[in-house]
Amino acid sequence: MAIELPPLPYEHSALEPHISKRTLEFHHDKHHAAYVNNFNAAVKGTDLDKLTVEQAVKATAGDPAKQGIFNNVAQVWNHTFYWHSMKPGGGGKPTGALASKIDADLGGYDKFVEQFKAAGATQFGSGWAWLVLDGGKLQVTKTPNAETPLAKGQVPLLTMDVWEHAYYLDFQNRRPDYITTFLEHLVNWDFAAKNLAGA
Numbered sequence: 001m002a003i004e005l006p007p008l009p010y011e012h013s014a015l016e017p018h019i020s021k022r023t024l025e026f027h028h029d030k031h032h033a034a035y036v037n038n039f040n041a042a043v044k045g046t047d048l049d050k051l052t053v054e055q056a057v058k059a060t061a062g063d064p065a066k067q068g069i070f071n072n073v074a075q076v077w078n079h080t081f082y083w084h085s086m087k088p089g090g091g092g093k094p095t096g097a098l099a100s101k102i103d104a105d106l107g108g109y110d111k112f113v114e115q116f117k118a119a120g121a122t123q124f125g126s127g128w129a130w131l132v133l134d135g136g137k138l139q140v141t142k143t144p145n146a147e148t149p150l151a152k153g154q155v156p157l158l159t160m161d162v163w164e165h166a167y168y169l170d171f172q173n174r175r176p177d178y179i180t181t182f183l184e185h186l187v188n189w190d191f192a193a194k195n196l197a198g199a
């Protein structure tokens with residue numbers, strides 16, 4: 001039961017001019033697809049082949065013998081979550097229950113922005129910045145490489161890919177500009193609010 005590459009939730013050009021069609025063609029059609037293919041090839045004929053993506057992430061996390069499989073399946077999950085963390089016409093401030101919770105747990109939207117920018121900018125090398133629910137409280141966090149809060153007992157609400165392949169064609173070395181653009185023009189607060197409501 002091979003897993004499949006989920007389609008992007010919007011057209012490849014839908015995030016322009018902020019993230020180009022060319023970036024999403026490489027990022028989704030090549031990088032995300034490669035993680036799917038690598039995972040399928042590695043687990044073919046094993047018990048891991050019977051699991052959902054989420055189950056396979058949890059089943060391989062922290063097992064040195066399964067590091068390669070974890071890297072690929074966690075990247076499959078992280079990327080699908082990332083596509084939904086953005087939307088055309090996104091960006092700006094959240095509203096409603098999520099906004100109130102950011103005020104209560106993080107000290108307000110401006111503090112969230114400060115922490116999220118720092119998480120993305122200080123993740124050395126490749127990785128991810130996250131807004132998660134940890135023990136019922138919001139937390140901004142970062143993970144290296146394929147690591148994911150899903151495997152740490154946290155509830156992911158939102159993520160931003162800070163691997164160079166996410167921004168290099170559009171922003172070259174200017175990761176901070178990509179992060180600012182993500183927050184001002186792309187972030188999908190509806191998705192984060194839905195994840196909070198379902199937690």
Ligand code: MN3
Binds near residue numbers: 027163165166
């Ligand atoms: Mn990526």
